Amino acid sequence: MKITDLRTMRGPSYWSVKHLKLIVMKVDLEELANQWSNAIPGLAGRLTKLLPGVGQPCATPDSSIQAYKHPPLTQEQLADGEPLGHVIQHVALELQRLAGMPVYWGKSYPATQEEGVEYVVFTYQEERAGRVAANAAVEIVDALCHKQKVDIKPIIAELHSIREEEFFGPSTYSIVSEAVSRKIPYIRLKNTSVIQLGYGVNQKRIQATTSSNTSYFAVDIAGNKNRTKAMLADAGIPVPQGTTVYSLDGLRDAIEELGFPIVTKPLDGNHGKGASINILDWKAAQTGFKEAQEYSRAVIVEQFIEGFDHRLLVVNGKLVAAAKRTPAAVIGDGHSTIQELIDQVNLDPRRGEGHEKVLTKIKADKHTSAILKARDLTLKSVLPEGEELFLKSTANISTGGTATDVTDLVHPYNVLLAERAAGIIGLDICGIDMLTSDIAIPLNETRGAVIEVNAAPGFRMHISPTKGLPRNVAAPVVDMLFPRNSTSRIPIIAVTGTNGKTTTTRLIAHMVAAQGYKVGFTTTDGIYIQGNQLQKGDCTGSQSTEFVLRDPTVNYAVLEVARGGMLRSGLGFDTCDIAVVTNVAADHLGMRDIYTVEEMAAVKGVLPRTVNKSGWAILNADDNLVYAMGERLQCKVALFSMNENNPRILDHVEAGGVAAVYEEGYVTIYQNSYKLRIDRAAEFPVTLGGRAGFNIENCLAVALTGYVAGFERDDIKTALRTFVPSAAKTPGRMNVFKFPDFEVIVDYAHNTAGIGKYAEFLNNTPATHKVGIVSGLGDRRDEDTLGFARIAGGIFDEVVLRQDRDLRGKTAEQLKEIMMRGLRLDKSELPITYIENEVDAIRHVLSTAHEGSVITIFTENITATIKQIEDFEAQITQGRHKS
DSSP: OEEEEEEEEESSOSSOSSOOEEEEEEEEOGGGTTOBGGGSTTHHHHHHHHOGGGGSOOOOTTHHHHHHHSOOOOHHHHHHOOBHHHHHHHHHHHHHHHTTOOOOOEEEEEOSSSTTEEEEEEEOSSHHHHHHHHHHHHHHHHHHHTTOOOOOHHHHHHHHHHHHHHSOOHHHHHHHHHHHHTTOOEEEOTTSSOEEESSGGGOEEEETTEETTSOHHHHHHHHOHHHHHHHHHHTTOOOOOEEEESSHHHHHHHHHHHOSSEEEEETTOOTTTTOEEEEOSHHHHHHHHHHHHTTOSSEEEEEOOOSEEEEEEEETTEEEEEEEEEOSEEEOOSSSBHHHHHHHHHTSTTEESTTSSSEEOOOOOHHHHHHHHHTTOOTTOBOOTTOEEEOOSSOOGGGTOEEEEOGGGOOHHHHHHHHHHHHHHTOSEEEEEEEESOTTSOHHHHTOEEEEEEESOOOHHHHSOSBSOOOOTHHHHHHHHSOTTOOSOOOEEEEEOSSSHHHHHHHHHHHHHHTTOOEEEEETTEEEETTEEEEESOOOSHHHHHHHHHOTTOSEEEEEOOHHHHHHHOOSSSOEEEEEEOOOOSOSTTBTTBOSHHHHHHHHTHHHHTEEEEEEEEEETTSHHHHHGGGGOSSEEEEEESOTTOHHHHHHHHTTOEEEEEETTEEEEEETTEEEEEEEGGGSGGGTTTTOHHHHHHHHHHHHHHHHTTOOHHHHHHHHHHOOOOTTTSTTSSEEEEOSSEEEEEEOOOSHHHHHHHHHHHHTSOOSEEEEEEOOOTTSOHHHHHHHHHHHHHHOSEEEEOOOSOOTTSOHHHHHHHHHHHHTSSOTTOOEEEOOSHHHHHHHHHHTOOTTEEEEEEOSOHHHHHHHHHHHHHHHHHHHHHO
16 A cells, blocks of 8 residues: 555635545555455454454544544454455554544545555644545555564654644643634644634634733743842732842851741742752752752742642733642552552553643652652652641642642632732733632631732643633633624635636725725735735635734735645635635546546635635636536635526525626626616726626626625726736736737736637737647647647637647647647647747747738746736837937
């Protein structure tokens, strides 16, 4: 077996609109082709022995229904016979689950055009882990089929390592999950731990539990424990007495003043790092001082306050949760060593590595060794039955501590203290550490104290306490970032289709910008933010989409969505407000496993399926495949047609629907029995006086988009009238250059449907001689190239045949032969000049142009072609001036 193609989906895709994070791979089964699991002796037993979880119902929070939704792959099923692709799918999912990543959905099916090849699709939690699991699953199943030994331990270890490196911590995950539950989108910013919630101007950002609302000034204060303590004391909040020291002599002086017991901790520490508590003698004090100096040269020495460690969480000025924290500990049984007791505690299924589970496994580190040494104990010592031994001096969950929720027990006085402390320091999300014997009694009555104020406090102890009620502390954070009646999104209009999508995208972006919005849009020639091109090239994939949605100045997005990007990585957004589908025609067939126009329609049809229920899908009623997309949609549908009497339009309007038609030379909006004429199509520059029918069609889609978006009729009309196509504004889209004796048109038409539309325009264009510079594309089917050439041969009086630099899999001779044959299918005597280099071909045509002729250049190297024409134009102008 081998993987021949591996893709990562990061949004709605051809394989699933619902499941946004997918691995899609093609597996060549090679000699195992056409064999199912029952044809391989012993496979069922070997697989379920190696991965028992494959045959068990998936244990999830909703386990009562998960067994039905995600059935296991049992020994009986394997023995009865399952496709090997299905087996690989289950193995890939189980490997991720064993590494702490709960993923369940997948599917597999045979490739229709390749014998012995299976598609395997499955969900992932972390992209890199999903790709590792994909490769490992194929290797494991292949090895088991050939009765080879498999060791999955290093695979699970690698996957677990990836999870710990890349997955959200529990605090971040709780906030992101809460946001997602409210349909707030998120983007993980590359190479950082920063998460963007929302899009464009409405975005907020979090990093762990600091937010874009968090004051840097407040974080700086909280990081300086002396300054924090002084500010709290000045405000009447009880704090331990103490001082800051830098040497052992200073430590000795502090102890003489404060007396034992004491606490030592680094001045700039956090999360309990370097802290030692309840120090009772000089030797332990020296050890605590040295441990603190590993994190900060300055060491705080404070009175030790008797009591239990409590963490009070304040969000946006309100107490939202409180937990009593207990350091990692073991209880003796009279015969087990301390290490054995630790091992027993770590068997608790709630404990895992790092942040993998709700509790962390206890590790006997050097800090533990110091505690044991101070009590004349070692890890081999046996504790008497019932004796509790604390293994850490701080109660952090990340070092194996436990937490008990006490939110409902906190005395109002202590609530007030916590909320005042957070306000005094100025933190929007704040953890207040209190030491007190009883949190239900006012702090001033228990002689307790506030010992620390924490920026970026961990949420794990509150969302998953060891005992007591879990608290949704992420909800108030999201409430703070996105108050009621605020929005996290910006309007998104997305455009797809075989032809016309770039022009339609630009027209819509122009119309939206005219309304005063700050528009970000993507096209096949670049990314534009507020009219400025920030990136060049084909920018119609998910990364380009995210570029726009990440921009903090953008409040409206218009996105061109191409086939390639959807098949390569899916969409870069979860939902949109308006989706426009211009048409679907034979183009790029045979590429990325899309072989038919119907399959291409299924790819394009992903986009309207992502429209939210209150949004609109704008569909071409003249295109059977596009019109059929409306049957599967839950959003509202609006139709456009070049035929005012199209029965589909008439039925749609009669049923109360919205439509746009081309009637009597006008772009007209229909709703119910009313007509709203926008303007004569010939008045729109993009239609070239009404000759470019394909751009009239695009204008229908644009006008309809503006109408359902709530724009006024006059604003739509003005936008269409003021959009003037040019080489700078719409490169490669009907760029017209007028010379004294002839006219040159540069266009991107690159498929049979596109050149067919262009033929209608050219046939309506008067000229003494019509010349075309054309080429074939090596990544198209021969029949597609032949069809393209046949239409070209029919509309031109003379053709110059050239070659692209990238022949895309075919030889120059192959393309030349197909193109020559197609060009002369209907015109056997058509004059054809073969000039391989495009620059030479353009130079030849320009220098030999007849008076009154129209020259058409079909090009993919748009920038170079336009520059060559402009240079030629400059030479003519310069020659005139000299004469």
